Amino acid sequence: MQKALIVIAAIIAAAVGIATYQFWPQPQPEALVYNPPRALAPFQIESTATQQTIDNDALKGQWTLLFTGYTFCPDICPTTLSDLQRILPELQQHTDQPVKVWLISVDPKRDSLERLTQYTGYFGDAFVGVRAEHPQLFPFVRDLGLMYSIPEEDEENYLVNHSAAIILVDPDGNRKAIFNADHKPGEIPVVDMQQLKRDFAIIAD
Template identity: 65%
Template sequence: MQRLLVTVVALIALVAGVVIYNNLPKPQPKALVYDPPRTLQPFVLESSLGHNVSNANLEGQWTLLFTGYTFCPDICPTTMADLRQVLPKLKQYTDTPVKVWMISVDPQRDNVKRVSDYAVFFGDEFVGIRAEHPQLYPFVNDLGLMYSIPEEGETDYLVNHSAAIVLVNPAGHRQAIFKAEHIIGEIPTVSMEQLATDFSIIAPTFH
């Protein structure tokens, strides 16, 4: 009888523990997560893969997309280097490949070879993307990002562009956007530590 009582008490304690655990607040990502994920408008862009890419090329992988250009003096190379460093950590949270698309917002100077050489330098997971403004602007805008277009005839210029990083899920839909941190005296960049933490929450919930 005593043994039965101990067993019953143990089972009650176990059930209570499970109920308490299930009702504990779950960690939430700090990124802006789209619920439901947002579809992307059809696009066709040039790439460093040796062929044009479309929506289908985003399927079957997690993709981190950000705007940049090869002449960028600060945000772009810093972000590329940071992403290269954090990728191994991201891969621990998913069995699906994780890729990076660097979308050039300087089609006047960034041809396919230039963006290809730039992307390949950072690793096999990096893809350089480019297009002329009529195709590029709608795509970037659809991602929720922006960039400036230089005055006609300018040759030595900077391109203002978003520093945020967009996460596209393996269905090819926008899953989240990681905003850049703006600290006085420093270039705006996305915290890779926070990105990895957010990805560890987001990736396992994808079905």
């Protein structure tokens, strides 16, 4: 009789535990998460990883953080890439899939594949530079939900205005989330890397 009561009590405790877990509020990402993930339109773009043209399949089998920028960028780009380099090992702890960073150059006039290779190589093997001319580049960037400005043809020394947000693409090659930059007076707009780490842990797990 006593053993039966113990078994019954254990079953009740387990049921209560499961119910509590199911109804207890679970942590939610602060980023904008797409459920279901959104497919990307077909694209073709040059990559420093292969030194040739790639397509949507290059995003499959890995988590990818996509960021628009350019090698002549004085502030947002080197800051963001350095921050991502710093947290990348922590992101990798939450998944068995590789975590990669794509720098999408929005300055095809000055950013050759060779220059991009040298630039992204500084940050490590997980960093890939991709480029295309504006007719292919602009639709690709716009499909990601990002933007950039195109300078006049005769301009030589110029800045390119571009989004500071980071797009997360899942291992199926679909857009999963967007991490928007913080815009604070007197500071360059950059993504909160602590938030990105917390959100990625929730999304990837």
